[in-house]
Amino acid sequence: MKKILNHPEAFADETIEGILLAHPHHLKRAPGTPRGLVRADAPVAGQVAIATGGGSGHIPVFLGYVGPGLLHGVSIGNVFSSPSVEAMVAVTKAIHAGTGVLYLYGNYGGDIMNFDMSAELCEAEGVEVKSVRVRDDVVSAPKSAAEKRRAVAGLFFAYKIAGAKAATGADLAAVTATAQRVVENTCSMGVALSPCTIPAVGKPTFTIGEDEMELGMGIHGEAGIERGRLKTADEIAQVMTERVLADLSFRSGDQVAVLVNGLGATPPEELYLLFRKAHQVLAGHGVQIQRVFIGEYATSMEMAGASISLLKLDAELLSLLDAPAYSPFLPQWRSAR
Amino acid sequence: MKKILNHPEAFADETIEGILLAHPHHLKRAPGTPRGLVRADAPVAGQVAIATGGGSGHIPVFLGYVGPGLLHGVSIGNVFSSPSVEAMVAVTKAIHAGTGVLYLYGNYGGDIMNFDMSAELCEAEGVEVKSVRVRDDVVSAPKSAAEKRRAVAGLFFAYKIAGAKAATGADLAAVTATAQRVVENTCSMGVALSPCTIPAVGKPTFTIGEDEMELGMGIHGEAGIERGRLKTADEIAQVMTERVLADLSFRSGDQVAVLVNGLGATPPEELYLLFRKAHQVLAGHGVQIQRVFIGEYATSMEMAGASISLLKLDAELLSLLDAPAYSPFLPQWRSAR
Numbered sequence: 001m002k003k004i005l006n007h008p009e010a011f012a013d014e015t016i017e018g019i020l021l022a023h024p025h026h027l028k029r030a031p032g033t034p035r036g037l038v039r040a041d042a043p044v045a046g047q048v049a050i051a052t053g054g055g056s057g058h059i060p061v062f063l064g065y066v067g068p069g070l071l072h073g074v075s076i077g078n079v080f081s082s083p084s085v086e087a088m089v090a091v092t093k094a095i096h097a098g099t100g101v102l103y104l105y106g107n108y109g110g111d112i113m114n115f116d117m118s119a120e121l122c123e124a125e126g127v128e129v130k131s132v133r134v135r136d137d138v139v140s141a142p143k144s145a146a147e148k149r150r151a152v153a154g155l156f157f158a159y160k161i162a163g164a165k166a167a168t169g170a171d172l173a174a175v176t177a178t179a180q181r182v183v184e185n186t187c188s189m190g191v192a193l194s195p196c197t198i199p200a201v202g203k204p205t206f207t208i209g210e211d212e213m214e215l216g217m218g219i220h221g222e223a224g225i226e227r228g229r230l231k232t233a234d235e236i237a238q239v240m241t242e243r244v245l246a247d248l249s250f251r252s253g254d255q256v257a258v259l260v261n262g263l264g265a266t267p268p269e270e271l272y273l274l275f276r277k278a279h280q281v282l283a284g285h286g287v288q289i290q291r292v293f294i295g296e297y298a299t300s301m302e303m304a305g306a307s308i309s310l311l312k313l314d315a316e317l318l319s320l321l322d323a324p325a326y327s328p329f330l331p332q333w334r335s336a337r
Numbered sequence: 338m339k340k341i342l343n344h345p346e347a348f349a350d351e352t353i354e355g356i357l358l359a360h361p362h363h364l365k366r367a368p369g370t371p372r373g374l375v376r377a378d379a380p381v382a383g384q385v386a387i388a389t390g391g392g393s394g395h396i397p398v399f400l401g402y403v404g405p406g407l408l409h410g411v412s413i414g415n416v417f418s419s420p421s422v423e424a425m426v427a428v429t430k431a432i433h434a435g436t437g438v439l440y441l442y443g444n445y446g447g448d449i450m451n452f453d454m455s456a457e458l459c460e461a462e463g464v465e466v467k468s469v470r471v472r473d474d475v476v477s478a479p480k481s482a483a484e485k486r487r488a489v490a491g492l493f494f495a496y497k498i499a500g501a502k503a504a505t506g507a508d509l510a511a512v513t514a515t516a517q518r519v520v521e522n523t524c525s526m527g528v529a530l531s532p533c534t535i536p537a538v539g540k541p542t543f544t545i546g547e548d549e550m551e552l553g554m555g556i557h558g559e560a561g562i563e564r565g566r567l568k569t570a571d572e573i574a575q576v577m578t579e580r581v582l583a584d585l586s587f588r589s590g591d592q593v594a595v596l597v598n599g600l601g602a603t604p605p606e607e608l609y610l611l612f613r614k615a616h617q618v619l620a621g622h623g624v625q626i627q628r629v630f631i632g633e634y635a636t637s638m639e640m641a642g643a644s645i646s647l648l649k650l651d652a653e654l655l656s657l658l659d660a661p662a663y664s665p666f667l668p669q670w671r672s673a674r
Contacts, residue, residue, distance in 0.1 A: 002530050002547065004570045004607040004643060011606065014570075018609030021616045022629045059605040193339050210339065233341045233351075265602035267638040268396040268666070269348065270341040272355030279358045292359045294665075296633075301604040304639065306341060328631075329605070332669050 001202045003302075008199035012056040012078050019063065023328055027066060030073060030094035035087040037063055038073035038094045048166045048175045049073065049095035050102045052159065053088055054111055055080040057198070058219065061155055061298040062105075064329025070163035071104070079198045079301075080220050082110030088118035092127060100128040100172035104162055104179050106151030107135040130172055132179040134158045136188040136309060138247045139216030139225045150218050153261035153298040154186040157311045157321070164323035182317065187247045189240040190307030192217035193230065194265065196300050215239065219263065219300045233270065237277035240308045245285060248312050252286030255313040257321060259293045265304040268295065278308055290318060295331045338539045340639075345536035349393040349415050356400065360665055364403060367410060367431035372424040374400055375410035375431045385503045385512045386410065386432035387439045389496065390425055391448055392417040394535070395556065398492055398635040399442075401666025407500035408441070416535045416638075417557050419447030425455035429464060437465040437509035441499055441516050443488030444472040467509055469516040471495045473525040473646060475584045476553035476562045487555050490598035490635040491523040494648045494658070501660035519654065524584045526577040527644030529554035530567065531602065533637050552576065556600065556637045570607065574614035577645045582622060585649050589623030592650040594658060596630040602641040605632065615645055627655060632668045 005011055013034060020027060020037075030036030043049060053075035054062045063074045072095040075083035092101050101122070103115045112133065119129040135146060136154025162179040170178070192214045195204035205221035208214060213231065216224030231239075250256070258278060260271045271294050282289055290313055298307075311317065322334075342348055350371060357364060357374075367373030380386060390412035391399045400411045409432040412420035429438050438459070440452045449470065456466040472483060473491025499516040507515070529551045532541035542558035545551060550568065553561030568576075587593070595615060597608045608631050619626055627650055635644075648654065659671075 002567065002641065004528075004530070004573060004603060005610055006569045006571055011610075014613055015606045015609045018611075018613035018616075022609065022612050022631055057604070057606065064605075191341075193341070230339065232343045234343055236341060264604055265639045265641075266341060267394070267601055267636060268401075269352045269393065269638070272352045272359065273342055273348075274355075275359050276351055276355035279355075294359055299604060301606070302602045302641065304339065304602075326669055326671060328669060330669055332663055332665060332667055334663060 001197050003197065003199060005199055008202065011199045012076060015056060016076060026328060030090040033087040033090040035076045035083055036073065036091040036094065037066060037076065038091060039066055042072055042095045043097040044072060045097050046169055047097055048099050048102060048170065048172045049097055050104050050162055050166055051091050051095060052105045053083040054106055055082065057301045058299050060329035064327050065159040067325065067327035069167050069323055069325030070327055071159055079200065082114050085114045085117045088114060089121050092118060092122045096127050100130070102162065102172065102175055102179060103129060103131040104158055105133060106155060107133040107149060108151065128172060130176040132176060132183060134183055136186045137218060138187050138189050138243055140218065143247055150222065152188045152190055152219050153259055153307050154188045154309045156259055156293065156297040157186050157257065157309065158182045160325060161317055161320040163325060164320035167323065182311065185248065185312040186309060187244045188307050188309035189243050190217060190305060191215050191236055191240065192263065192303060192305035194304040195221055196264065196303040217305065219298060233273040234277045237274040237308065238281055241278045241281040244308060244310050248310060250285060250287050250312065253288065255288045255290045256282065257291040257311040257313055258289055259297060259309040261298055261307045261309065262296045263303040263305040264299040265302050266306050271295070271306055274306055274308065291321060293333065338534045338536070340534065340536060342536055345539065348536045349413060352393060353413060363665060367427040370424045370427040372413045372420055373410065373428040373431065374403060374413065375428060376403055379409055379432045380434040381409060382434050383506050384434060385436050385439060385507065385509045386434055387441050387499055387503055388428050388432060389442045390420040391443055392419065394638045395636055397666035401664050402496040404662065404664035406504050406660055406662030407664055408496055416537065419451050422451045422454045425451060426458050429455060429459045433464050437467070439499065439509065439512050439516060440466060440468040441495055442470060443492060444470040444486060445488070465509060467513040469513060469520060471520055473523045474555060475524050475526050475580055477555065480584055487559065489525045489527055489556050490596055490644050491525045491646045493596055493630065493634040494523050494594065494646065495519045497662060498654055498657040500662060501657035504660065519648065522585065522649040523646060524581045525644050525646035526580050527554060527642060528552050528573055528577065529600065529640060529642035531641040532558055533601065533640040554642065556635060570610040571614045574611040574645065575618055578615045578618040581645060581647050585647060587622060587624050587649065590625065592625045592627045593619065594628040594648040594650055595626055596634060596646040598635055598644045598646065599633045600640040600642040601636040602639050603643050608632070608643055611643055611645065628658060630670065
């Protein structure tokens with residue numbers, strides 16, 4: 001295992017320590033747990049609070065999406081493991097400003113179980129909680145069973161837009177509905193070229209040949225749909241873009257935001273090669289690219305690979321996507337392409 | 338070679354195509370060369386123009402630093418190769434607003450030769466040109482021969498601050514002097530854990546054992562000072578921070594900006610582990626951390642490794658570091674830590 005770390009078991013906690021030392025005006029711990037971080041100004045009066053959470057090893061997912069115009073708090077598990085119910089409850093209480101809390105997170109079994117239990121405990125104490133699960137990975141289940149799909153980099157769109165909606169002062173029902181609308185209009189597909197190693201495990205999550213890639217692999221190394229010879233950037237981008245387009249039933253004239261995400265070890269240069277072809281495919285279908293995000297928005301430590309996500313836009317989603325937001329873990333953006 | 342690409346020989350040009358498709362309101366080509374990009378609003382009246390340039394494969398270095406509050410243009414070579422004189426001349430002419438041009442770039446032989454030739458050609462046509470070379474890599478030459486040192490991630494500080502100075506409307510002498518002051522107060526040290534592969538070469542730039550690291554390696558795989566067993570994050574951060582501190586002759590009470598840079602495949606989590614220890618070392622010396630930058634600011638494609646850079650601050654440098662700037666290739670920042 002070739003990693004810059006101290007003790008594998010301390011990886012998540014020491015990462016959190018480093019983050020709090022680096023960004024003391026941005027984040028603080030939720031009282032009562034070492035594994036919960038909230039906005040430094042939490043609770044934020046007049047805003048529905050949004051909590052997320054999940055395993056370590058995916059920065060900027062999950063904790064990188066806490067900040068002004070984004071989310072309010074995050075509970076943090078070990079690498080690729082669900083956070084504890086205790087951390088979720090502590091975060092919920094630390095961010096609740098009296099107007100309810102939305103749990104917005106990836107559609108994974110362990111996270112669902114714990115967030116549901118946390119919701120039950122918090123509701124018993126009078127905190128209204130709603131839940132929206134992001135499930136954008138097109139290959140992880142057919143469209144007819146979309147509620148079984150995994151979350152991948154499409155989390156970005158859900159976090160950015162739900163956070164902007166909450167910042168408008170909208171009520172819990174409206175923030176929840178907006179988040180759900182993003183989920184229903186977001187679709188992603190990925191490709192993996194190499195595995196990563198969970199520090200406490202010490203060996204790669206999977207093996208793959210030197211000339212192979214796997215289409216559709218999940219961000220924890222979940223099986224994809226096709227293991228085969230490494231294809232060209234153009235071939236990869238075409239397959240991924242076409243598959244995502246078909247799933248969202250795009251029509252000529254539809255407007256879209258595009259996210260080309262790097263999983264960790266794949267250089268920005270290669271992401272721009274993928275975008276170059278995706279742009280051509282989208283143009284061929286008459287789909288209008290309104291916004292572009294290219295970089296590392298959801299990682300799997302040192303895994304090599306990338307994904308393409310599309311969000312079908314309407315006027316409100318575009319406006320919320322453009323709204324100001326700040327996190328030191330995210331690339332700069334502004335409304336103009 | 339495991340990369341997402343089409344033809345290795347087309348790598349740099351196709352990357353540029355993808356970038357122009359993604360960010361058409363941000364960058365445009367300099368007339369007369371496929372390998373020069375300038376700000377979409379270039380030339381910018383009333384500003385000294387700053388040009389940089391260098392090989393591909395280091396994004397956000399070099400082209401990611403062109404933008405409002407940053408640089409005005411960039412010439413682009415093949416992976417790890419110097420740009421052509423023709424591209425440099427074309428960029429210079431496209432950004433020159435009548436008040437002179439600063440060449441601000443990394444201290445590498447091929448780049449120096451070409452930038453010097455470009456300066457000569459442009460001066461012959463009446464464009465005043467000054468040059469400042471960034472040379473922050475502490476291990477690449479002793480302090481007594483600092484003009485021989487290589488550039489690494491410290492380029493970030495020079496670009497950010499010189500760009501902010503130019504945006505104030507300062508004249509060429511003042512922008513040059515500020516850039517030079519950043520160079521003299523910036524020092525970096527890196528560590529590499531794995532090599533990268535230049536697409537047109539097709540094999541790794543060097544080999545290194547599964548349990549080895551190399552301290553002080555350059556961003557093109559230049560030899561460092563010590564090849565040895567992989568150390569812990571704390572040990573690595575301590576060695577790097579102490580070495581850089583000693584070189585800049587810090588005193589208790591001095592103020593500093595810290596950059597922990599990832600070379601490509603090293604996850605953000607590991608960078609925060611390094612910062613955690615660097616923070617402790619700096620506190621032990623009584624050095625005050627004013628600003629923190631952690632992420633990928635200068636990469637070597639898929640190389641695993643990291644560096645720590647320090648900039649000794651004064652009031653003007655801090656103010657310029659905090660000035661607004663925009664590039665979609667860079668993380669968000671704001672003045673508060």
